[in-house]
Amino acid sequence: MQVRRVVGVTGSGGRGSGYVVAPRLVLTSAHVTGPAGAAVRMFHPGRAGAYGGAVVWAGTPGGRDDAALVAVDDPAWEPPEGGVVRWGRTITYRPGIRCESWGLPSFAQREDRPAELWQPAGALNPGDRYVGDRYVMTPDGHPPRVSADGVSPWEGMSGAALVCGDLLAGVVTADPARLEHARLEAVPAYVLFADPAFRRVLAAHTGRADQALEPIEYQHLAEPAEPAGAQAASPAALLQPHRQVVPFRGREEILARLHAWAERPGFGACLVHAGGGQGKTRLARHLTGRLAGAGWAVVWLDARVPAADLAAVRDAAAPLLIVVDYAEARTEQVGALLEACARHDGASPVKVLLLARTAGSWWQALPEISRNAELLLADAGVMPLPALEPDADSRAGAYRQAAAAFAGALAALPGRQGRPWARLAATLPDPTQREGMGNALTLHMTALADLLDRSAPAPDEPGTPGSDEGAGGVEDRLLVHERRYWRTTAIGRGLYPALSMETLTDALAAAVGWGAASHAEADALMRRVPGLADQPADRRTGVRAWIGGLYPPAAEPPWGQLQPDRLAECFLGRHLETNSHLADHLTPAASPAQATRLLTVYARAAAHPVFTHRLDAALTDLCVRHAEVLAVPAIQVATQVEAPQPLLAALHRLLSDPGIDAETLWHWHDQLPLASHALADWVAQLASRLADHSRHHADHPALVMSLSNLSVRLAALGRREEALEPATEAAQVCRRLAETHPDAFLPDLAVILNNLSNRLADLGRREEALEVIAEAVAIRRRLAGARPETFLPDLALSLNNLSIRLADLGRREEALEAVTITRRLVKVYPSVYQEDLERSLMTMERLRSDA
Template identity: 35%
Template sequence: MTLPMWPGPPGSAGAAPEPASGSGSTGGQRLDNVVVFGDVIMVSGVGGDVTITTARPPYRAEAFPTTVETVAVEQARQRPSQLLLAQHRVVPFVGRDSDLAEVAQWMGRPGGVLVRLLHAAGGQGKTRMAGHVADACAQAGWTVWRVLHEPEFTGGYRMDLPAGGGLLVVADYADRWPVSHLQSLLTHLKSMNVQAGVTVRVLLLARSTTAWWPALRNRLRSDHQVEATSQPLPPLGEQVDRGVLFRQARDRFATAMDVTDADRLRPPPNLAEDAFRQVLSVHMAALVAVDAHRRNTTAPTGPHALSSYLLDRERDHWYALHHRPVEPRQTPPEVMGRTVYLATLTAAVPRDTATDLLHRVGLTAPAATTIIDDHRFSYPPEDDRTVFQALQPDRLGEDLIALSTPGHRHTGDEDGWDSDDWAAAAVEQLLRFDTDPPPWAAHAVTVLVETARRWDHVATDILYPVLRTHPHLALAAGGTSITRLATIPGVDRDVLDAIAGVLPTDRHVDLDIAAAAITTALTPHRLAATTDPAAHARLHATHAWRLANAGLRDQALPPAEEAAGIYRRLAEVNPAAYLPDLAGSLNSLGVLLSELGRREEALVTSEEAVTIRRRLAEVNPAAYLPDLAMSLNSLGVRLSGLGRREEALAPAEEAVTIRRRLAEVNPAAYLPDLAGSLNNLGVLLSELGRREEALIPSEEAVTIRRRLAEVNPAAYLPDLAGSLNNLGVLLSELGRREEALVSSEEAVTIRRRLAEVNPAAYLPDLATSLWAYGWVYVNVKANFVEALEATTEAITIYGPLAEQLPAVFAERLFAAYQTLADILDGLGRADEAAELRQQLDAATGGGADPG
């Protein structure tokens, strides 16, 4: 194998700085060039760069294990599956020359912090490759950390910073981390780079890239100017001769188990089949062949049979421990098998939780303490503070769940694993909740989803029944798991219907992407189930709305247009029944067209919606005044967006008048709408130069939306951020400097959090608030350095957006550059400001105030 040249870290030849003499330290704890995580009571004798955070991070950093954990021959013979684990490195890393070269090239790129995602299906060798990269980087002078997800903080600790070199951080199962937790980690690493000058490379490992990766990548690029790239790992079985892989693994496993004559073992005849595209499958075949040869039995060849064989060997181990003559373990093999099943579902938990879990699924004899201790003896946890280490590799653990669950097509096979009717009932008992599910339930659902992607009966007999009865579990598992579930081939539509029924009816920053995936999966089937054109229109309208909430506006346009077209045809035949629906669909279509930069078309649809709803409200004001106010509000925004602000004022004021009356009668229903109209009226009055008048509706909008966001942040935080952004600009224009900065900063903070979860929907808003924040600083002539940072970040976000949708974002990008020129003037960099203005003049004219 040709090894790439691994770059050494910048400054790797240097040494850690010596502490200054006479520092006054007379003993006690001394910290030199370290990071301290968690609560700190007192630190003395500090030298060098020391970073201290009292935050309780949802992760734990530790030195990447460089010592190979060898498995004794007797242990390998008792539990052969241990030899498959990446940390034992029994089989040398082979192949992946081009993949390794790509990672090495990435490591050597310029930049203080770079992030790389390695993604592939389970068993493809991600962890092994990361270990190989870690070894190579350590030899080249890098410090290497491993970061484990730890949602519940378990105590502070310290980590040494590199002594003049760089830091490689490896995080596995990144797709199972909440995006906010990954963001917390990467924000911390970015801070280390800025404060301590440490060059950082972050290697993330994951099976899936759906939903979470775009959110994280866009946030890193826009908020921190950190380059985040992904690298898919193709099946190694397509790059390297599988026979060679088999023979190499066979020889290594034979050495580990002290087996002779293994060189005459041949690869299975079906090695060329798709089932062996993954390197883990080839290694499993080699391991089973060696162990079967040692035991003088025939090795199976089918993928499921390989798992069954290795699981049988696990059971042999449980039996031997239970029946050994000296200090036998008290847990019977049947109970141990069920405990391993349970632990694979829940993963590591505290001992008290494990006790509760055993009782929940009826494993009460012997005592829970005995079962836990016996399981811990066979499967030592990676973290000594927990119990219930899952069976690994993940593929084998998932196969244990699948093969133990009755109903698979291999039941009764001579070389099969016996199913257990306890399993199905246990999962139902495990995941039955009358209250919010605990954290481990999310992991259990995630494991079941991944297992169901390969084993149909786990989907139909376990996962789907549980989620039909308890759809809230899917919400607890998170957006990534819901999206993975929705893309299972042939997924049960009743399950998706059940989950759709508990999804938030309004926007939800954590679930909008998943809601769009669910609706996309369901809509074709719902359309096919009815010939009613009105039902078709409603389905298209709902689909468009969910897609738009997820930020997928270009995908939302076709169903929105389809809904409006159907309602128009229906209204021509039966106006009394369908004119209200036509007006609603036109209003929504106008909003969408405007967001896509098609403002003239948006105005036409908005005007038609107002015309229809005004006629309806004249006949039945109680029923249709709320709808008229909505369309008037939208019409004001459309006219203002086209620069027709004087014309926009009348519909904007009429919308406020109507909605204020409605909110006085029913505040719960109409206060959110009133706040929206007040916000828009304030912006419009400000644009017309009537700033003192604009302040009253703007402040009222913030007050209402703050109360709403306190009760339902997922629905109303985006609106609050918008009103705060506009209020900050207005206060700045009125010369109220300190208040303006407070409002603008809060808007940036909120929108930054929103963009973490759903960048497609909220990155444009974040850019607007960053630009406004910079603009406010310029307007009050304060802190031009912070203004530069905010405006530069806004430009970084607007750039790609302007390329995708120039009609929407080109003007905003141009205006942000104008603000940047003003900032450069304020920093005394007049030549750069003049050059930038010349470039802008050469490109085009025009601009806008942020708001």
């Protein structure tokens, strides 16, 4: 809560408090101000001067909507810094939600002294005064005493803002005497937002018609909001989806499908996928805006949220939509989110919308994260996002609309005011013959680049007008203008020409390609930039601050990102194409997060049409040269990007090294995702290399594991004949180990026999498969007899597999008997055997349907 926004208010109803919610708009109480049109006086506590204003919206004094908005019309008024505020509401019944307020209660005042503030902090329980549409704050500590004349000690607090975290949740309106003034009641923000007139006034003063109530309890899960009032500083910033410079258009069919999906009861997951720039984020923002207006709580999930914090989702008591952008790079977090959703009671809908560039390997592997994930994703929708503008007429209209919108935005951009942008937009040529204009971002970038080129052509620089039809692309054209912005700001900060633009661009490429999670990591990265290595620390700090000024961070420093992503990818690709040495300077000391970011951006750049795969070899070579840093990130990123070929080529080259040691191979093996079709061939080769290494240690447990892994990997590739050999060898080795050390290796032997049985069944060798699984069941019966709490679950699994093998041979009665035994185990240990029960029931149904 910001003290500079707190004001004292005097109206026809007496003294009160208020809070500045827009540059010239104050939120307060209707019983303080009086009706719409009434004159009001305001002041900043601790500062001289008073200001006039008029009520522009008022609820009912003492009623359900006892609040008012006052427009400050005094020319002497100086708006507080920070722009507009964010609003919120509770969406759970979780008690003890922390809150605070600022106001000017009577008990804090003293005669002949300036008006004094009080900052009560406390908690609210969403269930208190639920029927009466009130929030009730219980301040910490003892309540103030009632004065001798019986006046409430909280008099003057009416109209103060009630804030939870970063969200304005309500307006203080009363302190019930029956509760001995130990509580403060507030009109919730959701009551105010239910009034269209309130929203219209708020939109008129903030310039934002899309303000919505955010879920108070899930602030810690949400992506950081851009600082209120932050303005675009560079041309590229106008393309950021959250700015919505160009009005949303089209997509009615897929929006209808998404609305229908959201309206279904209970849980639902949906994946929307398309290449970069097709409009996934704009579509999702438009959808979330509509749903928020219909009473939904919306969370754009922050990638940094740990799994433990996601458990809060289970408490949602209102319709909740969680959006996960770049989902292909966040599979672990998505898995944890699904686990949390599985624990929700289903009384209100909870939906998860995943946005990704591809529905490839990562999506196919997601159900294998857990049983809950498999169940929740069984009916998940998958929606590819088609081209936005499929025909020439629609493209021409969209282009004209975008050009006009950018013309208006450019007129407000620093250093670009006063140019005839609207006239330039009206003279732009017909764009319909250009390639790629069905892509929403390409169309928008083209309109913006055309405008900028008309205003300030650059024939002496790469990316001249029309270059998107040649070897370059529209990204190159925009980068010309972005570089001018870099140079101008560098001059303003005294960095150029003291440092060359080559050095400064190297530093910016480091920030774009490698990134940094803290000031310390950013400083370390800047020290590795060749032209900055010998510079004083304050000069490097100045460069870091310059980048942060170019692209301010939404939350923690040191800097934000060059956006849109395609622009960042093109910039890094161009820079590394001509400055390949930079990657060798920056990569050896990169953190895992930096290495992952580099490979993601570099791989996507390599796949961009403007490079026609010219970057592939350089990316592969970089991974091989710096395998100790990049090999593991390459394993992860290869499952996430649309074109992983350069990364796969590097992994195959590394694996073909005859001198590679077993420790490195096992390290790579331990980093493998649960499943990945993109890596399947390489993983099978890795398993083969591990088996070869392990054979040097005959009858060693590592050999058993290596052979079993190899068998599973080959089977996953459909190479069933080859998969049987290592499975058979693993069983032979494990038998010998179990003969000498039964306590240690009999459990492993049962696992190996399960695998061998499956491999035999894959080849139609059913009698042998039955014989092997029967042996596994016998082993697990003995183990469960001695230690039931440990081995009974394994026995249930083997019995289920035994029933399948018996059914394959037409021995249905025996198969049903095996299933029946499993069901008995479930009755004894229901929580332990839930998954086994589900398997057994599926097996039972199969057997009955075959009968």
